[in-house]
Amino acid sequence: MDKSVLEEILRQVSKPVRYMGNEYNMVEKDPSKVLIRFAFAFPDVYEVGMSHLGMKILYHLMNEREDTYCERVFAPWTDMEQKMREKGLPLFALETRDPIAQFDFVGFTLQYEMCYTNVINMLDLAGIPLRWWERGKNHPFIIAGGPCAYNVEPLADFFDLVVMGDGEEVINELLDAYRQWKIQGGTREDFLVAAAQIPGVYVPRFYDVEYNDDGTVRSIKPNREGIPSVIQKRVVKDLDKAYYPETMIVPYMDIVHDRVMLEVFRGCTRGCRFCQAGIIYRPVRERSVSRLMDLAAKLISNTGYEELSLSSLSTSDYSDLENLVKQLMERFGPQKVSFSLPSLRIDSFSRELIEEMIKVRKAGLTFAPEAGTQRLRDVINKGVTEEDLLNSVRQAFELGWDTVKLYFMIGLPTETQEDLEGIADLARKVKQCYFDVTGGQRSRRLRITVSAASFVPKPFTPFQWVAQDPVERLNQKLDFLKDKLRIKSVEFDWHDPRLSFLEAVFARGDRRLGKVLLKAWKMGCKFDGWAEHFKYDAWLKAFDDTGMDPKFYANRARSREEVLPWSHIDVGVTPSFLWREYQKALKGELTPDCRERCWGCGITRLGGGLCQ
Incomplete structure (x- = not known):
């Protein structure tokens, strides 16, 4: 890639700092001295992606390996993309500005259904064949992870493999398998067969989906021996022992969450029946106050941030929150470091706690x-x-x-x-x-x-x-x-309800929607979550042109007996528990917090945290 051309076009686009790299705490390695190059791809703009905690964790975790260099890549804004296509510049990683098509892996985190066309657009801009059967041995493996990966079926044509569960539990096993394959040699499929043996790794091409005459799924079965019929998510059982970065990249521009993020616990015990995160991130696992204090000291020292966010699905449910906040204030209050609780519950609003936290700054x-x-x-x-x-x-x-x-x-x-x-x-x-x-x-x-x-x-x-x-x-x-x-x-x-409608379509969609995504992208759909770029009419035409009915996915009730497109994925919580909760919902019956007693959701099979 002609990097002088890149320097030229950076002067012509909005927010060029999105594409410059060289931030404080960015990892620098010599690419010629590593065996594995991994592009961590976020299918949205820099300031959204750089606020994502999962990227921060996996970026530094992979870069602790001597044989691996993990770099970052984000979806370029429309003005930058136009200039790149005009000048023939492929999508590149921030650290080295090398084209990501030269990497071994391109790993996308799927946080939101309406970013799916951005995934396709980024692959195209990188010059990587869009669908798995179009790629050869010299192309990178395209990976997915994140909450939307639990039903990745609408994107099954575009990904080589998918990681289910906590990424830091799986990624080293996957990279070890790739290292062995790369040294020994073999076909592209040889590596995918090896990867499919790793618990929590899903290779969509190794499964066949059959449909009934009414359009519902009849079956989802492996199409070769040795492939598991059910993929079970991976769980980090002890967060105190789990990897967590002691430093984080400090951007040169304002990002959505421009602060140190300290994950106090993972999971939720509340059981809100609409909340996917509360189910897929079970069981609850907490970090100890001593571990959090140690991480806070190192992160504040290594980044210079003056604000720290206590991150979780429901931070006020942390079992020792008042003690944690008191210690944080005593230790860092004199340095004018402020603290925020982004997920306070209405029934956990403690006046004493908030009075302590607003001594520095009121959020x-x-x-x-x-x-x-x-x-x-x-x-x-x-x-x-x-x-x-x-x-x-x-x-x-x-x-x-x-x-x-x-x-x-x-x-x-x-x-x-x-x-x-x-x-x-x-x-x-x-x-x-x-x-x-x-x-x-x-x-x-x-x-x-x-x-x-x-x-x-x-x-x-x-x-x-x-x-x-x-x-x-x-x-x-x-x-x-x-x-x-x-x-x-x-x-x-x-x-916008139209956006929620499409979100529902792809949240509960199956593989047949891949052709809709491809058609919509060809018609200019990208950055669909941004109001100024949302093209609802184009989406409806994409469904019409491909003969697919979006209402079949969004506006149709399912029976208990229906095979769902994600039935071969095991998140730990059983379908029978979810159905019982659905029936209780129809009766208006409450299921109290499972910290009070176990309600038999099934997650104890995986263990960890409160469910040891």
């Missing part, structure tokens, strides 16, 4: 009631009450907050008009709470943002069998809320 507050009535909150097993919400916002207002955000979903199973009205009622009660606390003294400063997203049924949740509301119905519900939320000091924003 924004977001509360997620999810639903407008207690009946619907019980259906989704949210486990919080209106009283919990009002107590939390009251304490926040007493501590000086004037701005809060309330997050809801519309289109949840069994939702009624009364549930929608409850959203506006809660907004009014929060506003009244503010006036009760302040006596109206700060009324001009009050901002309550009500945010609504459309429910998307996800695999491996109790709601994986339900139908999503049609787009037209979701729009009617939004119009109703727009009218009801015309309240002074209350702002309403919402997620």
Whole structure:
């Protein structure tokens, strides 16, 4: 690649720092002295990808190997892509600016269904054949991981292999197998056969899918001997012993989460029935306070950051949180290091804890009631009450907050008009709470943002069998809320239901959708999660041109007997448990936090953390 041409076009694009590399703590190696080159690919822009904790962990983990050089690559923004195509520049890694087509692996993390066309676009921009059967021995192996990889079927044509579960548990085994194959020689398929023997590694081409006349899946079976019929995810059992980087790259530009990220625990015990992450990341595994304090000291020292985020799905559920925060404040408060809890639950809002944390800096507050009535909150097993919400916002207002955000979903199973009205009622009660606390003294400063997203049924949740509301119905519900939320000091924003519709299609899709993705990409669909680039009409035409009905995937209820496209994947939680939870949801019955007792979800088979 002509790097002088790259220097020239960097002067002509927005945010050129996205493509420059050379950040503080970037790993530098001599590529000629390593056996394995791995491009960690994030199918979105730099500032989104550089906020991803999984990339930070695996980047430094792989680079601790003497035989491996892991570099980063992100989706170039449209202006940069145009210049690269005009000048014939292939997609390159930030560290060396070498084309990623020359690497041994290109590994994509799949965090969001609406990034799928970016995966295809990045492969094309790299000059790598798009589908697995078009690649030869001199092409890199294309890998997937991340939460969306648990149903990778819509992308099965494009990936050589997929990692299920905690990447740091699998990656060294995979690289060891590749090292042996590369030294000994053999066909491309020889390596894939060896990789398929590693627990947690899925090779889509080694499985055949048959369909019934009605379009549903009939069976998913291995097409060769020695390939497991079920792929079980891998689990890091002890986070204290698991790898975690003691340094992180410090970008030259603002990124979405521009701070040190300290993962306090992994998994969730709450059991919200809409939440995929709460299922696929089980069991709960905590890091000890002593280990977290050691990591915090090294990360702050090695990066210079003055803000640290305590990261998890529900940080306020950490068993020793108050002690951790107290120690962090005592140790780093004098250095003016601030701390944020990005995932506070309404029923875990501790005034004493928050008072301790805001001594340095006050962050924004977001509360997620999810639903407008207690009946619907019980259906989704949210486990919080209106009283919990009002107590939390009251304490926040007493501590000086004037701005809060309330997050809801519309289109949840069994939702009624009364549930929608409850959203506006809660907004009014929060506003009244503010006036009760302040006596109206700060009324001009009050901002309550009500945010609504459309429910998307996800695999491996109790709601994986339900139908999503049609787009037209979701729009009617939004119009109703727009009218009801015309309240002074209350702002309403919402997620485009058309995007949620496509998200549902690909979340529960099968392999036949690969041709839709390819067609949509050829029609210019990319950066679909960005409103200014979303081409809904093009997507609908892609479905029409390929003879596929998106409503079959999004708006259709499934029976318990139906073979789901992800039925050959085992995340530890059993389908029978998920079905029981679905039936309890329809009755409005709660399943309490599994820290209180075991509800038999099946994850104990994998062990680790609270389920040892």
